[in-house]
Amino acid sequence: MAELLQVRNVNKHYGGVCALKNAHFALRTGEVHALIGENGAGKTTLSRIVAGSALADTANIAMDGRPATIASPVDAQRLGIGIIYQELDLFPNLTVGENLVIGNLHFREGRLVSPRRIEAFCRPFLDRVGLACGAGEVVAALSIGQKQLVAIARALSMNARILLMDEPTSSLFDDAVERLFGLIGELKRAGVSVVYISHKMDEIFRICDRATVLRDGETIGTVEIAATNATHANQDIRTRMIRMMVGRDLQMVPPPERRDPGEVLLAVEHLTTDKLRGVSFELRRGEVLGVAGLVGAGRSELGAALFGMDRIRSGAVRAHGSIGLVPEDRRLQGLMMRMSVLENCTIAVLPRMQRLGFIRHQQERRELEPLARRLGLDCDSTARPVNQLSGGNQQKALLARWLLRDPDVLFLDDPTRGIDVGAKQDIYGIVDELAAAGKGVILVSSELPELLRCCHRIMVLSEGRLTAIFDAKEATQENIMAAATTRDRRASPEARF
Amino acid sequence: MLVIGMLRKAQSGAALLGIVGLAILISPTAADGSRIFLQVGNLTDILRQVSLIGIISLAMTFVILTGGIDLSVGSILALSTAVAAMGLTRAWQNAPYARHILLAIALAVAASALAGALNGAIVATTRIQPFIVTLASMIGVRGLAKWLTDNQNIDIGFGRDVAAEFAAVFREKAIAIGAYAVCAALFWAVLARTVFGRYVRAIGDNEKAAEYAGLPIGRTKIWVYTLSGLLSGVAGVLYAAENHQGNPNAGVAYELDAIAGVVIGGARLSGGRGSISGTIVGTLIMGILTNMLRLNNVDSNVEMMIKAVIIVLAVAVQRNSD
Numbered sequence: 001m002a003e004l005l006q007v008r009n010v011n012k013h014y015g016g017v018c019a020l021k022n023a024h025f026a027l028r029t030g031e032v033h034a035l036i037g038e039n040g041a042g043k044t045t046l047s048r049i050v051a052g053s054a055l056a057d058t059a060n061i062a063m064d065g066r067p068a069t070i071a072s073p074v075d076a077q078r079l080g081i082g083i084i085y086q087e088l089d090l091f092p093n094l095t096v097g098e099n100l101v102i103g104n105l106h107f108r109e110g111r112l113v114s115p116r117r118i119e120a121f122c123r124p125f126l127d128r129v130g131l132a133c134g135a136g137e138v139v140a141a142l143s144i145g146q147k148q149l150v151a152i153a154r155a156l157s158m159n160a161r162i163l164l165m166d167e168p169t170s171s172l173f174d175d176a177v178e179r180l181f182g183l184i185g186e187l188k189r190a191g192v193s194v195v196y197i198s199h200k201m202d203e204i205f206r207i208c209d210r211a212t213v214l215r216d217g218e219t220i221g222t223v224e225i226a227a228t229n230a231t232h233a234n235q236d237i238r239t240r241m242i243r244m245m246v247g248r249d250l251q252m253v254p255p256p257e258r259r260d261p262g263e264v265l266l267a268v269e270h271l272t273t274d275k276l277r278g279v280s281f282e283l284r285r286g287e288v289l290g291v292a293g294l295v296g297a298g299r300s301e302l303g304a305a306l307f308g309m310d311r312i313r314s315g316a317v318r319a320h321g322s323i324g325l326v327p328e329d330r331r332l333q334g335l336m337m338r339m340s341v342l343e344n345c346t347i348a349v350l351p352r353m354q355r356l357g358f359i360r361h362q363q364e365r366r367e368l369e370p371l372a373r374r375l376g377l378d379c380d381s382t383a384r385p386v387n388q389l390s391g392g393n394q395q396k397a398l399l400a401r402w403l404l405r406d407p408d409v410l411f412l413d414d415p416t417r418g419i420d421v422g423a424k425q426d427i428y429g430i431v432d433e434l435a436a437a438g439k440g441v442i443l444v445s446s447e448l449p450e451l452l453r454c455c456h457r458i459m460v461l462s463e464g465r466l467t468a469i470f471d472a473k474e475a476t477q478e479n480i481m482a483a484a485t486t487r488d489r490r491a492s493p494e495a496r497f
Numbered sequence: 498m499l500v501i502g503m504l505r506k507a508q509s510g511a512a513l514l515g516i517v518g519l520a521i522l523i524s525p526t527a528a529d530g531s532r533i534f535l536q537v538g539n540l541t542d543i544l545r546q547v548s549l550i551g552i553i554s555l556a557m558t559f560v561i562l563t564g565g566i567d568l569s570v571g572s573i574l575a576l577s578t579a580v581a582a583m584g585l586t587r588a589w590q591n592a593p594y595a596r597h598i599l600l601a602i603a604l605a606v607a608a609s610a611l612a613g614a615l616n617g618a619i620v621a622t623t624r625i626q627p628f629i630v631t632l633a634s635m636i637g638v639r640g641l642a643k644w645l646t647d648n649q650n651i652d653i654g655f656g657r658d659v660a661a662e663f664a665a666v667f668r669e670k671a672i673a674i675g676a677y678a679v680c681a682a683l684f685w686a687v688l689a690r691t692v693f694g695r696y697v698r699a700i701g702d703n704e705k706a707a708e709y710a711g712l713p714i715g716r717t718k719i720w721v722y723t724l725s726g727l728l729s730g731v732a733g734v735l736y737a738a739e740n741h742q743g744n745p746n747a748g749v750a751y752e753l754d755a756i757a758g759v760v761i762g763g764a765r766l767s768g769g770r771g772s773i774s775g776t777i778v779g780t781l782i783m784g785i786l787t788n789m790l791r792l793n794n795v796d797s798n799v800e801m802m803i804k805a806v807i808i809v810l811a812v813a814v815q816r817n818s819d
Contacts, residue, residue, distance in 0.1 A: 307709075309708070309709075325709060327706075327709045332703075332705055332706075333705050333706055333709050334706050334709065335703065335706060336698070336699050336702035336703045336706055336707070336769070337702065337703065338702050338769050338770060339698060339699065339702055343695065343698075343699075347695065347696075347699050347707075347710050347712065348710045348711055348712070350692040350695060350696075351692065354691070354692045357691045357692055357693060358690050358691055358692075359690060359691060359692055359695065401710065
């Protein structure tokens with residue numbers, strides 16, 4: 001098969017953080033090609049560069065064998081490259097039709113907008129993706145699955161030959177996922193090439209022809225998937241891909257030995273907020289409690305409720321001690337990016353480092369120093385602005401802020417997201433230490449192996465409900481996933497958020 | 498310490514040196530051949546002329562660091578002149594001069610701080626944008642000042658009374674410049690050295706993160722706007738003395754001059770970046786520019802056009818170095 005798109009030698013830095021390092025892949029006509037890798041491996045950045053919504057430091061891109069420059073989304077549109085972002089970049093207050101024609105080079109309109117012309121232009125594409133609603137419907141009123149179909153129709157109406165899809169199933173339910181896979185199959189038969197970004201193995205084995213594995217911003221290799229139907233061959237490839245993704249064999253470290261459960265630090269009873277429904281659990285001294293669940297299941301919202309940031313509608317949170325919260329998004333919710341590492345670490349404990357309102361700078365440094373060593377916080381000077389640090393060191397700085405505060409209960413919301421393997425290990429070590437020191441830790445993670453490695457118990461959320469709590473010994477990836485996808489048939493998915 | 502910090506930190510320090518150099522170069526000469534710009538009298542005139550806006554812009558720096566803005570400073574200054582003049586001419590008639598003057602000043606500054614605190618309380622509790630809140634109080638406080646004085650200027654210091662004594666003392670160059678210097682040193686120390694100052698920067702840098710870190714966001718904002726009102730009040734007292742009147746129409750467009758000084762000094766209007774030293778430099782640049790152009794008899798309308806260019810240029814240069 002001819003190679004439609006060649007992407008080579010892609011490098012990209014965000015501040016001091018290297019996101020992509022000589023990444024490359026090649027896409028054939030009419031294939032479904034997976035970009036796979038752990039969180040932070042650079043999949044999304046690579047796809048954004050191809051779609052023109054991020055600029056690479058360097059990149060050699062060739063379309064149909066001819067060198068191409070993609071400096072903006074319009075360039076990508078001219079080349080026939082469309083992208084469906086994970087967060088679906090639609091205008092919620094415009095209609096379906098307006099969303100399709102806005103910025104669309106293939107829709108020529110006069111000075112006045114005519115709803116009839118928009119409808120006529122959109123109809124074939126809406127039919128093709130199987131969207132029943134009219135072009136005049138406002139996007140905000142649609143379900144997530146329908147919005148995704150609008151985004152796909154938009155890309156098709158721009159005459160896309162290549163469709164990039166970033167984690168398209170992360171917020172979909174089973175039936176919507178099936179519909180999406182059906183549509184991808186049809187597009188493939190019609191000669192459209194799909195780049196499918198995901199870290200879900202099962203999906204990739206179902207619909208993809210080939211997969212390119214990224215790790216820490218580098219392309220590790222490309223694997224053929226399609227031909228293998230035999231289960232054992234399939235299993236071989238799977239193991240090989242996982243090894244490529246994590247850079248090592250997945251060794252199952254046994255869950256940490258559980259000491260005698262201490263006193264109850266945190267008792268949550270029938271906690272209900274806008275996003276949570278009747279969640280009850282206990283956390284004891286010396287315990288690491290994992291929280292698993294799909295995106296939107298209410299994991300971060302649990303932290304917001306415990307920390308007093310979301311309004312509690314009913315139920316009770318009884319805490320015997322202080323609670324600390326390390327938020328999920330360190331850039332948006334965690335760090336003051338223009339301030340120094342030291343200032344970021346001590347900001348939550350300044351009252352105890354002052355005399356008459358004046359900060360005692362020596363005490364600041366004296367308290368941070370041993371902690372920074374223990375965390376392996378790697379920077380030549382803590383006076384440096386925190387935005388010059390790598391993701392892993394930024395995460396450690398954020399962790400240091402709360403370790404200085406020394407709360408009894410620490411809620412860690414996906415603390416290893418987008419950081420390198422070494423930093424991950426350091427953070428696991430800190431979690432172990434905290435538990436050994438008699439703290440209670442709640443650890444949210446999207447990576448099940450991580451939960452199995454760190455936690456004494458794992459609770460699973462689905463659509464704001466607690467669907468299971470497993471002891472470390474009985475927890476497996478399979479039964480956790482099953483509980484995470486359990487859903488309440490009575491509640492319509494549209495009504496959730 | 499302050500001066501060293503100023504030179505090291507201020508990105509606009511070079512611009513200040515450039516303006517001073519240009520001012521010296523094109524300065525007209527006096528009869529004895531010396532450059533008028535460099536005469537001590539002229540240099541202290543510059544400092545006195547920028548002192549009111551300079552004082553206001555110190556607290557404006559705090560406000561802007563938190564990502565806010567305070568449009569009401571000019572109106573609060575007018576309120577302060579009115580209250581000070583009323584206190585001097587209509588109250589405490591039997592008190593000794595010193596106490597009378599202190600009471601009048603305290604009343605004016607307290608009224609101004611209260612107006613600022615109200616701004617802060619509304620910003621902190623309603624989450625209405627500071628621009629809108631202080632736009633409203635800019636109108637409302639101006640109305641209050643005019644209502645209190647019945648639209649009249651209250652003349653002070655034209656007799657041999659306590660008001661004359663007040664004006665005689667507080668219109669001294671040394672008092673105005675000294676007040677600016679003391680306020681600058683205090684605000685520099687607060688921003689660089691105190692917990693409150695650290696919170697001000699943190700909130701402007703990332704308010705969401707400040708919330709997650711459990712910082713007292715509301716309290717900090719209330720204080721920031723209170724300080725802004727307070728310093729506008731101090732500037733109002735100096736204004737009343739200098740102009741011999743409580744004037745409810747004083748200080749129109751002062752907020753814009755103060756904001757200009759802050760942004761020329763390198764602050765971002767969205768918060769998180771800015772410094773007292775930068776603001777002082779920004780204020781001085783504007784003051785020296787005015788002085789330089791006036792010494793050379795440049796039309797004041799042309800002066801405004803040149804200032805416009807300087808503001809845009811100064812900020813553009815800092816964008817690039819960011």
